[in-house]
Amino acid sequence: MFLSLLLLYIAYSQHSFYRKDLYQLYSIVSFSGVCMSCWGILQYLNLVEIYHLKYPVTGNFDNPAGIAIFLGAILPFSMFFISSNEKRIKLWGIFSSCILTGTILLSGSRTGVLIILPAYLLAFCQNKNRLRFQKFIRRFWWLLLVACIFLFIGLYFWKIDSANGRILIWTCSWNMFLDHWIIGTGEGGFTANYMSYQAEYFRQNPDSIFSILADNVQAPFNEFLAFAVQYGTVGLCFFGLFIARIIQVYGQCNQKAILHPVGTSLLAIAIASCFSYPLKYPLICLILMLNLAILSTKDKCIFQSITGWKLNVFRFIGYSICILFLTWTFNWIHAERKWFVITYSRSSDRWKKYHDLHEWLGKDGMFLYNHAAALHRDKQYKESLIVLTLCTRYFNDFDVQLLLADNYYHLGNLYAAECCYLTAARMCPNRFLPLYHLVNLYELKGDRKMVEKTVLDIKNKKVKVPSIIIDDIKDKMKQKYNELLLEKDDF
Numbered sequence: 001m002f003l004s005l006l007l008l009y010i011a012y013s014q015h016s017f018y019r020k021d022l023y024q025l026y027s028i029v030s031f032s033g034v035c036m037s038c039w040g041i042l043q044y045l046n047l048v049e050i051y052h053l054k055y056p057v058t059g060n061f062d063n064p065a066g067i068a069i070f071l072g073a074i075l076p077f078s079m080f081f082i083s084s085n086e087k088r089i090k091l092w093g094i095f096s097s098c099i100l101t102g103t104i105l106l107s108g109s110r111t112g113v114l115i116i117l118p119a120y121l122l123a124f125c126q127n128k129n130r131l132r133f134q135k136f137i138r139r140f141w142w143l144l145l146v147a148c149i150f151l152f153i154g155l156y157f158w159k160i161d162s163a164n165g166r167i168l169i170w171t172c173s174w175n176m177f178l179d180h181w182i183i184g185t186g187e188g189g190f191t192a193n194y195m196s197y198q199a200e201y202f203r204q205n206p207d208s209i210f211s212i213l214a215d216n217v218q219a220p221f222n223e224f225l226a227f228a229v230q231y232g233t234v235g236l237c238f239f240g241l242f243i244a245r246i247i248q249v250y251g252q253c254n255q256k257a258i259l260h261p262v263g264t265s266l267l268a269i270a271i272a273s274c275f276s277y278p279l280k281y282p283l284i285c286l287i288l289m290l291n292l293a294i295l296s297t298k299d300k301c302i303f304q305s306i307t308g309w310k311l312n313v314f315r316f317i318g319y320s321i322c323i324l325f326l327t328w329t330f331n332w333i334h335a336e337r338k339w340f341v342i343t344y345s346r347s348s349d350r351w352k353k354y355h356d357l358h359e360w361l362g363k364d365g366m367f368l369y370n371h372a373a374a375l376h377r378d379k380q381y382k383e384s385l386i387v388l389t390l391c392t393r394y395f396n397d398f399d400v401q402l403l404l405a406d407n408y409y410h411l412g413n414l415y416a417a418e419c420c421y422l423t424a425a426r427m428c429p430n431r432f433l434p435l436y437h438l439v440n441l442y443e444l445k446g447d448r449k450m451v452e453k454t455v456l457d458i459k460n461k462k463v464k465v466p467s468i469i470i471d472d473i474k475d476k477m478k479q480k481y482n483e484l485l486l487e488k489d490d491f
Contacts, residue, residue: 026261033070033096034095036103065272068104068111075100078092082097118264184231184234186230191395192393213430262295339361372388372391401424421435425438433469439454
């Protein structure tokens, strides 16, 4: 993702965006935001399909944060037109800004609220007719600081469980960074290692208030922390230089009024990156790339100083890299389509097809897990274990540990199965399945003491999300506990 953005930044540094071009771009961006807002509002009114029963406003994203961040990054472009002297353009700016803000509020995303407030504040400060407002901010900056503190407190208590869950994730991610602070864990290191750190956290803090909130985690809800974990201090230094260059270019620009939406949009994405994962979404990355492309035209860097035959060589290398990248992407998509087909296939040669896909998807944790699960369903436990062991290099979570444990159990390695069940139980202490399987395993081993302890743990465990499966496990454990009490009385 970062390599793609860097290539696009370099490519667009050769182009120029004039004032007329910027107005057109801002109009297109603003219009796309209104279209997404209309989609979200129609979802809220149950007039179009929604993708999540719990979240009524998501647009074409998988959760409210996605649409809120996307619209928050576009909002400055709509607000830019409010200062226009032409009445028609001014009305469009007011209308589009209102509908974007309304959709963000309807989404219920706290990150969305955090990014629209600075946008409005900076818009007021930028407006030449708001000099009094600027003087007020300079004079009563402490009042703004107090308001921000109360805002953060309010947003924290708005969805306190979600906020505490983020604190848990940041704590474990920070511990991971401290262990790999020089060069990081490498690309994909977060998904391979995070859940092990969460399991270690709960091993050391078994009575933590976060235990009821723990879940499978694939992102640290902070893009900067994710970058630090994967690339360490060395990567952070290069990233810091890149950010410093962006700030320098923006600060040296003489056309701050027309570039104000670009700066505010980048700030919105940066704020969102502290509490979510905006770079997961291609549309938000597209807005980020557009902002960087516009700024790059103001950057008097080496790329703009290349002329003559050197420029042609530079373009040839750049286009060659793009072609290679597109070829690789096409092959990867083709492999993904094959994976989708064989997932539902029952043909005799599906295992050969799975192995052939390892050439392209052999480092994709989800593919490896899917392959191992398919082998497990076919009762090929040894082969499943081999693939799953490879999977843990790139992807390791609660479900992976459960599948590992079940493979070991069927292969007769009860000690390894016990270790995996215990790891899964520590990864997500609010889950019931690992403890339920441990009861069966301890009974098979004849360890009455551990059976009694684990049954009691299940009996007293709080339920995070009620379900039929949990009710069934609870009933079985109550029955098992009563049987153990009767056996004690007989003795």
